[in-house]
Amino acid sequence: TEMLLDTANPYGGRSGSAENYKDALTLLMKAMDELDSPEHMPNGLDPSIWEHFCLARRNKVESEELVKWKALTLVEMQAFLQRRMDDNEKIKSEIEDIFQELTWLREEKMKLQLNLTVQFLLKQGQVELESTEIPDYTDAILINKSVIEELNCSIMAQGEKKIASMVECKDFSKGIFQLEWEHKKMRMQIEDLKQKAWDIVTLPISKDRQLFLTVLNYDSHIAHRISVMEQTLGTMDQLHKKYVKNRQKRIKELEKCISLKEQANYELSLELKEMLVSVSERRHVFEAADAQHVSEKSAKQRYHEILKQKHLQRLVKEQEEQLEILQTEVE
Template sequence: MDRIGKGFDTPAPSTADSSLPNPFADRPSTARQHAQAKSQLEAAINDLDKISNMPEGIEESVWQRLCAYRREKIENDLLIKQKALVLAEMDNFYKKRVEEDERLRNEIEGIFDTLNKLHDDRVRFNLNLEVQLMLKQGQVEVDPTNFIQDYKDSALIHRTVVEELNSNIKQLGESKITSMMESKDFRKGIIQLEWEQKRMLMQMEDFQNKMKDIQFMKVTREIQLYLSNEDYEGKKSEEIGKLEQTILTQLKHHEKNVREKKRIMKDLGKTVKSRDSENSSMDNDLAELNVTVNERRHIDEVNADRRSNTGTEKRYQEIVQRRKLVDLAKAQAQEVAVLRAEVERLRMRTFPALVQVEH
């Protein structure tokens, strides 16, 4: 391969071979055509430069100078056309040489690629030899397919590479677990913040309700005193002291009234007992009188035919006396009922009653 490269890289000789034809020189047929065209043009120009073709009113010196300028212009145009044709032919030749050079370069690159491939195959055949190795169980990580294993696509790598790969996998797994834990904690924090927001919103609603209750609450005299008086506790203690004194005074007065009422109840009890004894005696008398009245009524009924005017008067007197006795018994019964109600009222008044004192 080096010899081929050297063969292509050999420089060209410094001196051109004179025997080789010039590719840019005029060809014989082209030269003859150019000579014929030039002779024809020269004849035409000479024909135009004749004195007979000179316009009237122009001097001969001016005509000759004009003819010289015209001849020079025509020669220059002809030279430009010739050079343009030569340039076009040179461009065509250059394009052909460039295409040929590109084709040769592609061929050379193909040859070099083939040589490199052959060189790599030779190196691979020299280095990639089939070697039988004894490996422990677990170190072969090729998926079993057939009974005879094909290790053509397998690669023998060092144990440290696998351990390093496993370490990297473990690190990546730990980092992923860490990121998942961070994501979980972040989500947990978001949920906690949402709960805290809901709690604050509920507290705010509760405070608004309390504020409405405070706004619509009726301000009593006691609240006004509490808001207007700085030493409200001292004043409250003073009022409590006054109330305690009032309660003590009322208790003493109540005890005095209770003693007095007990004495009155004792006297009334004695009176009731005496009245009860009198009533019992009167009841006995009333029973006896009823018996007597019934006996007299029976006797009067038996002896009704025998009575005279005097007997009628006596019967009337008995009826009047009986009526008075009945009225007396009713009056005494009413008096006993009144005394019993008074005793009950006095008994109920013995219980203490606390009355709020207004200041």
């Protein structure tokens, strides 16, 4: 047991845990001593067997306690191992970061050592020599400074001419682009005007619009038409007034004629009533008297009265018809 306690923790001694285990085991053994007393032995059991049983029970309890303690130790060791593995991963990541920084520093160091920027101040017009050897000036020719200046002036003049020609070409090409744009614009305007002309052709135009489009002085034409229409209206108004006067005069004449006809009809109706009364009286007389006693004179008189009555009835009908015609004309 002591050997197992010493080798339980591979990372160092665990004296505190071992002492706790020993104390717990001592207390357990004391409790086992009480259980191993002969008082608890069953009746009729051999004492040697009881001792052997107690020894086996002690070994079993010690083994179980040792297993529990080992399990706790294993859990602690696993937790310790996990912490160490986490620390190991963390340290590995830090090492990788350090290696990356070290590599970057080495690269920067190499760049700073090899890729140096050096500035040289050169005079204007100085020609760079291909080799560092001093050239041979045995065949050199001395030229006057004025000749070089004239040559430079001619070069500058030619350059200015070239620049002017380039500017002229640029302006010319710009003018071409502008003319193309104007041509395109005019073509589009032509298409728009054609479309408008087609719309005008297909548009339904009234007579007034046709006159407005065809007559040159449309306002004077309209004024002339208005004056003609006013004269026509004046003439028609006069004719209408004259016609109304004639009709009113005719109405008055017809009213007079109607009044005369009504009076004549009234008189005829009175005569007709009297004749009807006389006819009825004579009819009664003739009916009462015998036909043999009636003289020929009375018969003729009766016949004439009947004819006169028919004539008066016909006149009344004609006058009534004329009266109706006059009333319709008045309306």
